[in-house]
Amino acid sequence: MAFTIAIDGPAASGKGTIAKRVAAHYGFGHLDTGLLYRAVGRRMLDGAEPIAAARALEAADLGDAAALRSAEAGQAASKVAAIPEVRAALLDFQRAFARRSGGAVLDGRDIGTVICPDAEAKIFVTASAEVRAERRFRELVAGGAETRFEDVLQDIRDRDERDMGRADAPLRPADDATEIDTSRLDIETAVAAAIAAVEAARGG
Secondary structure (H helix, E strand, O other): OOOEEEEEOOOOOOHHHHHHHHHHHHOOEEEEOHHHHHHHHHHHHOOOOHHHHHHOOOHHHHOOHHHHOOHHHHHHHHHHOOOHHHHHHHHHHHHHHHOOOOOEEEEEOOHHHHHOOOOOEEEEEEOOHHHHHHHHHHHHHHOOOOOOHHHHHHHHHHHHHHHHHOOOOOOOOOOOOEEEEOOOOOHHHHHHHHHHHHHHHHOO
């Protein structure tokens, strides 16, 4: 039986961690749709044309998660995600995953609004730009990157502007999504809030 949980939100809001934990809780499959755009962005940085890269994307291209989660790949992902033809090329891949038997959790920026508008449960995870920048800054420093908090904060704000301002599938909560602000929540509390939202959608 298919059951789709759509989890959206801006960069470093915690949506990915929440999505993984929710998927594990229910035994559902999980797809970080941002990796699709990061993979296309990575190929663009390597010289490929973005639309062609999106159309040729294969599951194997998502294998090197460490390289795809670099700051450079993240910036490239935000840029290619603003190209309507790139989004269209990746649409079928995401929708097929969403209706897989046994249930699915997808996290991204337009899951509840565009990819899976009929998802049984929709959640929008957010946090202040400063909190999200601090999380990303710590993550980058822990990974050995040399960067400044101010630069990370500016990158977060730039990505928000691109994601929310693009004409095609802008980042916004679905009208029927449950919003969870993680600015002052620890991960356990945030995950519990997400599971409660899913249970409410299931009628449980």
